[in-house]
Amino acid sequence: MSLCQGCHSGCCRSFAVPITGADMIRLERETGKTFWDFGCRWADESGAIAGNYAPHFHFQDEPSTPFVICLKHEESDYHPGTARCQFLQESPPDATRPVGAAHCGIYNGRPAACRVFPTKYDVGNELPIIYPVPEYGRAEQRPEYRLCPRQWSPEDVDSLEVAQDLAVARYEIQFFHRLAEMWNRHAGAWEIFPDFLRDVYQRRITLMPEACAQPELTPEELSAEEEEYRRNVVKMPRPASNQREAA
Numbered sequence: 374m375s376l377c378q379g380c381h382s383g384c385c386r387s388f389a390v391p392i393t394g395a396d397m398i399r400l401e402r403e404t405g406k407t408f409w410d411f412g413c414r415w416a417d418e419s420g421a422i423a424g425n426y427a428p429h430f431h432f433q434d435e436p437s438t439p440f441v442i443c444l445k446h447e448e449s450d451y452h453p454g455t456a457r458c459q460f461l462q463e464s465p466p467d468a469t470r471p472v473g474a475a476h477c478g479i480y481n482g483r484p485a486a487c488r489v490f491p492t493k494y495d496v497g498n499e500l501p502i503i504y505p506v507p508e509y510g511r512a513e514q515r516p517e518y519r520l521c522p523r524q525w526s527p528e529d530v531d532s533l534e535v536a537q538d539l540a541v542a543r544y545e546i547q548f549f550h551r552l553a554e555m556w557n558r559h560a561g562a563w564e565i566f567p568d569f570l571r572d573v574y575q576r577r578i579t580l581m582p583e584a585c586a587q588p589e590l591t592p593e594e595l596s597a598e599e600e601e602y603r604r605n606v607v608k609m610p611r612p613a614s615n616q617r618e619a620a
């Protein structure tokens with residue numbers, strides 16, 4: 374039985390969950406909701422939310438504040454005064470489970486950060502490792518914020534799935550960091566941010582540029598063509614409401 378089965382999901386109550394643009398698109402498709410229903414920006418001056426994972430974005434209304442794009446939290450249905458991810462589906466507490474049980478309501482579409490917990494790449498950036506999970510996920514050591522009932526072992530995870538999830542998470546977060554660099558050069562309004570993301574991800578896949586298909590091009594010429602293609606993907610045509618200069 375999976376370690377998570379029957380757990381009250383302290384992880385989904387304790388942690389801010391950073392999302393990428395790819396997570397946003399998938400969640401919009403899976404849930405029929407829009408970013409404004411499930412997404413938010415959390416100020417992160419200390420860098421604790423971003424950790425070594427998420428990029429910081431800046432916005433016109435608070436240009437000096439670094440924000441991380443995250444899932445919204447809301448108050449627990451059964452544990453007043455405590456928070457949980459809005460997608461967490463809770464069951465009421467009972468005699469055997471004083472904190473109840475809970476499960477992810479969007480399991481197949483859950484963000485990359487949720488898929489890979491608690492694994493990451495080793496120092497060589499090649500092999501998945503399981504990192505130790507602390508006893509509690511928040512300073513308030515309430516039972517709702519207690520994490521896993523025991524430490525994870527390799528037998529608890531699917532070795533193929535973990536490696537693939539980590540590879541996808543790494544690709545998507547690198548792409549999102551690149552977007553953040555572009556966005557922050559001319560930080561725009563928070564209100565247009567989801568449109569900006571939808572636009573970039575819509576244009577992410579294209580046909581091979583014609584010049585790249587010519588066999589006589591040197592590797593340097595090919596690189597230049599591909600760089601031009603990359604610039605086009607992230608140059609980001611602005612929604613009509615956006616008054617920013619083109620990047």
Ligand code: SF4
Pocket residue numbers: 384385390444458459460461462476477478479480483484487
């Ligand atoms: S999306 Fe699902 S797995 Fe991720 S924090 Fe929310 S409930 Fe938990």
Ligand code: SF4
Pocket residue numbers: 376377378380381382383384385490519520521522
């Ligand atoms: S706290 Fe640990 S065991 Fe419980 S759902 Fe989260 S990852 Fe799984």
